[in-house]
Amino acid sequence: MRALREAAVLLAIAIACSTVAYFGHPKAPSFHVDDLERELDEILEMSPVLWVDARSDEEYQSGHYEDSISLNEENWESLFIGFLDRWLPDQATVVYCSSQSCLRSHEVARRLKEELDIEEVYVLRGGWETLMEANLVGGPEK
Amino acid sequence: MRIAGRIAEFLVGVAFAWAGVVKLLDPSAFLSAILTYEVFPYQLAVAASLITPYLEICIGGCLAFRVMLGGARLIGTGLLVAFIGLLTQAALRGLDADCGCFGSSVSDSESGYTWPIIRDILMLAGLYGCLIVDRLKISGGAE
Structure with a gap:
């Protein structure tokens, strides 16, 4: 007792x-992380879109979605400059990481929202696995 | 025997506290690890990722400094049994889960589930070893 x-x-x-x-x-x-998430179909209807790969540098180098740029918390300072070179104010930004359980994309999306004070930042639900299932990228990169 | 029990208890306490501090430093990494087990709904996983580190630090402090030992052992046992259960189901289902036990470490991922399960069983044995030593001491009188 x-x-x-x-x-x-x-x-x-x-x-x-x-x-x-x-x-x-x-x-x-956050308990409300789903607010940022969007399905692939929904994202493919958006235009124009800047794709951001939030996985590690190694994973990005071994394969990434067409025209996506790398941006992760580990190398934020150096990669953010590259993001700013490509980002346009009227463009939606979609961040993805390796899978549904990966939260790196949410962290990157949240930080982009805070630092740039923009609303049009989304996270791809299911991340890289969703892109693979839709045959938009090659095989597993791990 | 008594000293060995105390040392084991202290080490289990330090391990719990260390695990808690590592998780506190990067709560999102721990949440990611919980989600890879594909057991908990998202909201419950968030709650677990917030509460577990503090619970581990409390248990660790209690075990190391020998305060509220009964409660610390009870919750420690519950946590370790839950961790072993999660790891075992992930291994049986062939999930590529990140242990998350001591943060998101590469060595854990590479060693699979065997070492984390053994580590948790050893910690459980450490908890009960101390309890058994204490019970023997009570039933056999003061040493």
């Missing part, structure tokens, strides 16, 4: 800390 009480106290402390972190941690994940 005492152990249960102590477990409840520890759980309460953890929940309290995580609540504070959710509102205060700069990298805290």
